[in-house]
Amino acid sequence: MIFVTVGMHTKGFDRLLKKMDEIAATSGEEVVMQIGHTNFRPQTAKWFDFTTEEGIKEWCKKARVVVTQPAMSILDAQEQNKPVIAVPRLQKYDEVIDDHQLDFARHLEKEGKVIAVYDVDKLEETLRRMDPKPMKLVRDKRLVNALRKYIELIERG
Amino acid sequence: MKICLVCSHGGHLTEILQLQEAFEGHDAFFITYDSVRTRQLDRKYLLRNIGTNPIIMAQASLSMLRILLREKPKLIISTGSEIAIPAFYLAKLLRIKTVFIESWTRVDRPTGTGKIVYPVSDLFLVQWERLLPKYGKKAKYEGAIL
Numbered sequence: 001m002i003f004v005t006v007g008m009h010t011k012g013f014d015r016l017l018k019k020m021d022e023i024a025a026t027s028g029e030e031v032v033m034q035i036g037h038t039n040f041r042p043q044t045a046k047w048f049d050f051t052t053e054e055g056i057k058e059w060c061k062k063a064r065v066v067v068t069q070p071a072m073s074i075l076d077a078q079e080q081n082k083p084v085i086a087v088p089r090l091q092k093y094d095e096v097i098d099d100h101q102l103d104f105a106r107h108l109e110k111e112g113k114v115i116a117v118y119d120v121d122k123l124e125e126t127l128r129r130m131d132p133k134p135m136k137l138v139r140d141k142r143l144v145n146a147l148r149k150y151i152e153l154i155e156r157g
Numbered sequence: 158m159k160i161c162l163v164c165s166h167g168g169h170l171t172e173i174l175q176l177q178e179a180f181e182g183h184d185a186f187f188i189t190y191d192s193v194r195t196r197q198l199d200r201k202y203l204l205r206n207i208g209t210n211p212i213i214m215a216q217a218s219l220s221m222l223r224i225l226l227r228e229k230p231k232l233i234i235s236t237g238s239e240i241a242i243p244a245f246y247l248a249k250l251l252r253i254k255t256v257f258i259e260s261w262t263r264v265d266r267p268t269g270t271g272k273i274v275y276p277v278s279d280l281f282l283v284q285w286e287r288l289l290p291k292y293g294k295k296a297k298y299e300g301a302i303l
Contacts, residue, residue: 008167008192010208052193071262072168075175075303103264107285142300143284147179147234147256150280154232154254155158 002127003063004045005034005056005073012038013069013095016087019120020067021045023127032059065127070105074114074135081134085126086114113137159184161230161253163244164237165206166190172236172261175302180234188224188244207239218243225251236260237270245274256280259288261301267291 004020006013017033017040024031024044031045034056041047051059056076060066066077070086077084088105089095102118109116113135117126160183164170170189186200195203202224207213221243233248234256235241241257248255257278259271264285275281275292283289284301 008165008194010206050193052197072171075171097269098266100263100266100268103266104262107264137303140300140303143258143282143302144176144179146282146299147176150256151158151160151179151183151232 001030001032001063002065002067003032003034003059004067005059005076006036006038006069007034007071007073008036008050009069009089009096010037011089011095012036012040013089014038014040015093015095015120016067016069017042017045019123023124027124027127032063034059064132065130067123067127070101070108070114070116074108075137078135078137083130083132083134084114085123085130086116087120087123088116088118158232159186159228159230161186161188161225161228161233161244163188163233163235163241165240166192166195168262169236169238169260170195172258172302173234176236176258186228186230188221188240190240204240209239214239214243218247222247225253232256234258235274237268239270241270242273245277249277254279257282259283261285261303263288265291 017038020031021042021044033045033047035047035049060076060080060082065083067085069089074084086105088101091099105116108114117123162173164173166189187198188202189195190206191203204217205213207217232254233244236258245255255278257274261284281296283296283298286298289296
């Protein structure tokens with residue numbers, strides 16, 4: 001099963017969901033989508049708009065691969081040890097306010113943390129050929145420690 | 158110490174949850190947007206999603222003022238998005254310290270919210286070193302969530 005999730009974003013992500021719905025029809029593999037505020041209604045794929053933290057976790061656990069935007073949803077997949085395909089929302093299609101997801105995808109890809117797909121027409125082939133390795137993200141404790149230190153400083157007045 | 162965590166209900170919430178260890182042992186509560194996800198948080202105040210609507214922004218500011226006066230936190234921490242704007246300006250007025258953490262997804266481009274709250278933030282952190290020059294001298298890089 002392929003789980004597709006587009007988060008809480010107030011803009012829709014029609015381009016990705018339409019393509020994944022096509023793939024659901026042609027590949028025969030089950031596709032489940034969290035569509036958020038997207039107007040498009042998938043015809044073949046199973047879908048819902050929003051769910052709880054647990055709900056997202058469960059769908060990621062059941063999936064072979066998670067297809068999502070390069071945003072914090074990649075962590076949901078990573079926590080369940082699932083490989084991620086990240087498709088950036090683009091400003092030119094009015095899917096997002098600017099192209100920061102494009103920058104982010106390029107960096108994560110360079111660091112080998114996700115498989116990035118910039119053209120949805122490449123999704124089908126990528127899904128077929130991808131190496132099913134989950135990505136490795138290593139917790140960086142520095143930020144937590146810096147926050148802790150600052151909180152202590154405020155507490156002492 | 159009482160800490161107020163301010164964030165919208167999607168990825169920005171995920172980021173603050175990744176930092177939870179930092180708030181352990183403190184009395185932390187959320188001000189966030191109402192959704193199936195945030196209704197499950199422990200200590201929270203849920204507001205209507207502001208988005209880019211100035212009327213909802215004004216209503217949210219009033220609700221926030223009431224919450225901050227009642228709860229009297231010593232510190233507000235936010236990972237964005239626009240919900241941080243009224244929180245940080247009210248904090249300035251009420252002399253509450255503030256920490257803004259720019260999103261991990263922001264490698265090269267600052268957020269609109271980041272630029273607006275930068276002048277009133279007591280501590281301003283970015284999660285990519287290369288984003289530092291886009292902000293002023295106050296911005297710091299102290300690592301990222303991952």
